[in-house]
Amino acid sequence: MQNKIYIIVGHYGSGKSEFAVNFAKKLKQENKEVCLADLDIVNPYFRSREMRLSLIKLGIDVISDTLNSVKGLDMPYLSPAIKGQIVHNKKNMILDCGGDVVGIRVLKQFYQEIKERNYEIYMIVNVYRPETSTVDKIIEMKNKLENEIGLSITGFINNSNFLKQTSIDDIINADKLLKEVSQKTNVPIIYISALEKYIKQLPDKVSGERFVLNLSLRTDWL
Amino acid sequence: MAKVMMKGNEAMALAAIKGGCKAFFGYPITPQSELPEYLARHMHKHGGVFLQAESEVAAINMVYGASGAGARVLTSSSSPGIALKQEGISYIAGAELPAVIINVMRGGPGLGGIQPSQADYKQVTRGGGNGDYYVLAYAPENLQETVNVIKEAFDLADLYRNPVMIAVDGLIGQMMEPVDLDVEVPKRDLPEKDWATIGTYGKREPVNVNSLFLDPQDLENHSFKLAEKYKLMKKNEQRYEFVNMENAELVIVAYGTMARIVRSALEILKNEGINVGLLRPISIWPFPEKAFKEFPDTVKGILTCELSTGQMLDDVKICNNGKLPINFFGRTGGMVPEPEEIVKAVKDMIGGLK
Amino acid sequence: MGNVVFKRSNGLSKKEFSYCPGCTHGIIHRLVAEVIEELGVLDKTIGISPVGCSVMNYEFFNCDMQQAAHGRAPAVATGIKRVRPDNIVFSYQGDGDLASIGTAEIVHAAHRSENITVIFVNNAIYGMTGGQMAPTTLIGQKTTTSPYGRDEKHAGKPIKMSEMLATIPGATYIERVSVHDPLHVRKAKKAVKKAFQTQIEGKGFSLVEFISSCPVNWGKTPQDALNWVKDNMIPYYPLGNFRSPEEDDKND
Ligand SMILES: Cc1ncc(C[n+]2csc(CCOP(=O)(O)OP(=O)(O)O)c2C)c(N)n1
Ligand code: SF4
Numbered sequence: 001m002q003n004k005i006y007i008i009v010g011h012y013g014s015g016k017s018e019f020a021v022n023f024a025k026k027l028k029q030e031n032k033e034v035c036l037a038d039l040d041i042v043n044p045y046f047r048s049r050e051m052r053l054s055l056i057k058l059g060i061d062v063i064s065d066t067l068n069s070v071k072g073l074d075m076p077y078l079s080p081a082i083k084g085q086i087v088h089n090k091k092n093m094i095l096d097c098g099g100d101v102v103g104i105r106v107l108k109q110f111y112q113e114i115k116e117r118n119y120e121i122y123m124i125v126n127v128y129r130p131e132t133s134t135v136d137k138i139i140e141m142k143n144k145l146e147n148e149i150g151l152s153i154t155g156f157i158n159n160s161n162f163l164k165q166t167s168i169d170d171i172i173n174a175d176k177l178l179k180e181v182s183q184k185t186n187v188p189i190i191y192i193s194a195l196e197k198y199i200k201q202l203p204d205k206v207s208g209e210r211f212v213l214n215l216s217l218r219t220d221w222l
Numbered sequence: 223m224a225k226v227m228m229k230g231n232e233a234m235a236l237a238a239i240k241g242g243c244k245a246f247f248g249y250p251i252t253p254q255s256e257l258p259e260y261l262a263r264h265m266h267k268h269g270g271v272f273l274q275a276e277s278e279v280a281a282i283n284m285v286y287g288a289s290g291a292g293a294r295v296l297t298s299s300s301s302p303g304i305a306l307k308q309e310g311i312s313y314i315a316g317a318e319l320p321a322v323i324i325n326v327m328r329g330g331p332g333l334g335g336i337q338p339s340q341a342d343y344k345q346v347t348r349g350g351g352n353g354d355y356y357v358l359a360y361a362p363e364n365l366q367e368t369v370n371v372i373k374e375a376f377d378l379a380d381l382y383r384n385p386v387m388i389a390v391d392g393l394i395g396q397m398m399e400p401v402d403l404d405v406e407v408p409k410r411d412l413p414e415k416d417w418a419t420i421g422t423y424g425k426r427e428p429v430n431v432n433s434l435f436l437d438p439q440d441l442e443n444h445s446f447k448l449a450e451k452y453k454l455m456k457k458n459e460q461r462y463e464f465v466n467m468e469n470a471e472l473v474i475v476a477y478g479t480m481a482r483i484v485r486s487a488l489e490i491l492k493n494e495g496i497n498v499g500l501l502r503p504i505s506i507w508p509f510p511e512k513a514f515k516e517f518p519d520t521v522k523g524i525l526t527c528e529l530s531t532g533q534m535l536d537d538v539k540i541c542n543n544g545k546l547p548i549n550f551f552g553r554t555g556g557m558v559p560e561p562e563e564i565v566k567a568v569k570d571m572i573g574g575l576k
Numbered sequence: 577m578g579n580v581v582f583k584r585s586n587g588l589s590k591k592e593f594s595y596c597p598g599c600t601h602g603i604i605h606r607l608v609a610e611v612i613e614e615l616g617v618l619d620k621t622i623g624i625s626p627v628g629c630s631v632m633n634y635e636f637f638n639c640d641m642q643q644a645a646h647g648r649a650p651a652v653a654t655g656i657k658r659v660r661p662d663n664i665v666f667s668y669q670g671d672g673d674l675a676s677i678g679t680a681e682i683v684h685a686a687h688r689s690e691n692i693t694v695i696f697v698n699n700a701i702y703g704m705t706g707g708q709m710a711p712t713t714l715i716g717q718k719t720t721t722s723p724y725g726r727d728e729k730h731a732g733k734p735i736k737m738s739e740m741l742a743t744i745p746g747a748t749y750i751e752r753v754s755v756h757d758p759l760h761v762r763k764a765k766k767a768v769k770k771a772f773q774t775q776i777e778g779k780g781f782s783l784v785e786f787i788s789s790c791p792v793n794w795g796k797t798p799q800d801a802l803n804w805v806k807d808n809m810i811p812y813y814p815l816g817n818f819r820s821p822e823e824d825d826k827n828d
Contacts, residue, residue: 287652
């Protein structure tokens with residue numbers, strides 16, 4: 001089976017890193033080889049590299065900066081191992097990018113290598129973020145992201161939530177909005193992601209495969 | 223505007239705009255950079271000014287100038303940057319200018335680290351710069367409270383003609399949370415800014431914005447006048463919340479992110495039949511000394527919890543005035559405890575009291 | 577020195593100057609006040625007093641004033657001008673203020689081409705604090721902190737702010753002047769006028785450096801001090817224009 005590169009992009013704060021970490025675990029459970037590269041040099045907190053040690057225990061490779069830091073740094077120091085992995089094509093790769101156009105700028109240097117590989121670009125959307133709260137705004141964000149990397153987004157992940165204050169209606173309303181975006185752009189909704197208790201209650205009609213999120217970057221008390 | 227999901231730093235920026243902020247001057251520093259970045263994108267749409275200064279020193283002096291010229295002004299930074307701003311803050315307090323300052327605290331001393339911390343407590347509550355002055359300081363625990371208090375801060379700054387500082391740790395700046403930017407906050411009756419240097423336009427005598435009093439008698443008078451103002455703030459602006467105080471055998475004093483962790487610890491303790499209350503200072507200057515008079519008789523001790531090695535602890539000791547035994551639990555340097563660690567500190571203290 | 581010096585401008589308050597006899601701060605104040613008045617902008621001018629002997633000049637200028645922290649006047653001016661772009665904003669700063677503690681602020685005000693005017697008074701010494709060495713103190717000049725004369729091996733060579741600031745792309749108008757005789761006073765006034773005009777026309781950062789005297793801390797009579805300006809200061813700090821809007825227009 002061919003390895004793939006999954007590039008996770010979107011507005012900052014849309015839940016990219018939580019999704020990336022959960023997605024890495026899911027692929028691993030499907031017995032795939034997985035390498036998660038944290039390319040977020042914009043955010044100082046809540047990055048997937050914070051899960052480095054526990055992911056490595058599960059057999060998932062994690063690459064971040066040259067110092068292999070887990071927490072506490074705001075230095076970019078992108079690891080050369082990232083390009084190595086993309087080129088060697090030995091594993092499925094998840095590239096967890098920073099938010100917005102600024103956050104995906106780092107992808108540019110891998111443009112040639114990515115283009116030659118089998119890749120997916122997933123745009124995570126939380127429609128309750130003010131800058132992706134309408135059909136037009138989401139499409140505008142999508143266009144900006146695509147312009148920056150020069151590659152097309154291949155799928156949406158509906159990750160709309162108000163954290164602990166989410167209601168099922170919130171998710172259903174978000175689904176309606178994103179369906180419209182999907183129709184207008186011809187880009188499918190790949191997953192609808194939420195905490196398990198919400199996934200269980202979702203009606204059949206929502207788009208996207210159900211994806212159970214276990215929050216790991218955000219602690220319970222927060 | 224309905225509830226939206228926002229990152230702390232951008233919600234604070236938007237709250238400032240909603241609070242009528244018309245100018246921002248700042249210098250980049252982690253973990254608050256999304257705040258100026260947000261304002262760089264949005265300030266002009268609201269007729270406001272955004273300018274990245276060459277340093278925190280310059281930024282705070284720009285705040286001085288713009289505030290002296292009558293504008294509602296904001297600056298934001300994180301701990302080492304706030305240290306640099308102290309000179310300007312002292313001048314602003316001395317010249318009795320309003321200003322709102324957001325401090326998204328990180329670990330120190332020195333360059334320290336970029337992870338969340340409450341080790342600026344003294345820098346925030348003890349004036350920080352030279353002279354007899356205080357800044358009104360708030361330490362909210364979640365985004366909704368933060369946003370509300372920032373909107374209110376511009377009125378408070380104008381009312382008292384004094385700097386107002388919002389001190390949150392990096393976690394509050396960086397985390398996402400649902401928030402409603404349009405919650406009504408109390409409005410104050412504000413006098414005209416007839417002291418502002420906006421040009422005489424032939425209508426009045428020139429005015430000065432100034433903190434210099436060469437005659438010691440004048441400076442003493444000025445300092446006493448400021449002291450009266452601080453007394454008034456102490457009387458009117460103490461803000462705090464009690465949680466679970468009924469029958470509490472112990473009171474935890476904690477603010478900001480630490481208070482959030484304590485809330486979880488209280489739940490665990492309750493399930494084990496241990497009654498512990500929380501006093502959460504919302505204003506850290508003035509420190510809520512009134513609250514200490516309201517403890518129920520069941521309280522046998524105080525546990526102070528901070529993301530520092532113990533700074534607010536001094537204020538707790540002052541307010542307790544030797545009455546109850548006090549213990550301290552703190553993590554620092556950017557380390558954030560789990561609720562279980564607080565549960566243990568509570569049990570250790572209760573054990574020791576028996 | 578005729579009319580130029582003794583006519584009281586409406587740009588000045590009734591308050592007597594507090595400067596030492598023979599100190600040229602007074603003349604410089606008059607020139608600035610006259611220009612502001614003659615340009616008809618007095619009622620919309622906001623000035624900034626520095627820390628230094630001229631710290632109290634908010635009492636002397638007959639317009640709205642703000643007193644700034646040591647060296648920070650350009651930042652304060654920036655804050656004012658950015659929220660009140662239609663007002664005229666000037667700072668008045670000594671060489672300790674501008675060329676030492678406030679170098680970052682002046683460099684970046686010029687770099688952003690803040691549309692403000694800076695009056696820079698270079699008397700080669702810290703006057704207010706009692707005659708310590710400034711970055712502008714001449715080689716061999718004795719001050720309380722260079723008691724054997726400034727030694728370049730120890731303290732470097734005196735800094736030339738106008739020349740340095742003129743290298744900054746954002747600087748629009750920069751001129752060095754002196755007030756040691758009536759002829760130079762008239763030239764100086766022209767420069768001040770040009771500086772304020774640059775601001776009025778919205779062309780960006782303008783600065784006039786005055787070579788000034790400090791007879792008291794130099795330990796000289798007022799006349800000897802003026803001679804010392806002519807014989808020692810001006811040869812090291814040449815007068816003239818270092819940057820002008822016309823030259824920028826040409827290069828555009
Ligand atoms: C932060 C700070 N450091 C030092 C001082 C002390 N101080 C007051 S005036 C001055 C030097 C002023 O010299 P200059 O700018 O040349 O002006 P002059 O007095 O010569 O006109 C100094 C160092 C101060 N007020 N503030
Ligand atoms: S000390 Fe020097 S600069 Fe200050 S007022 Fe006297 S002569 Fe002028």
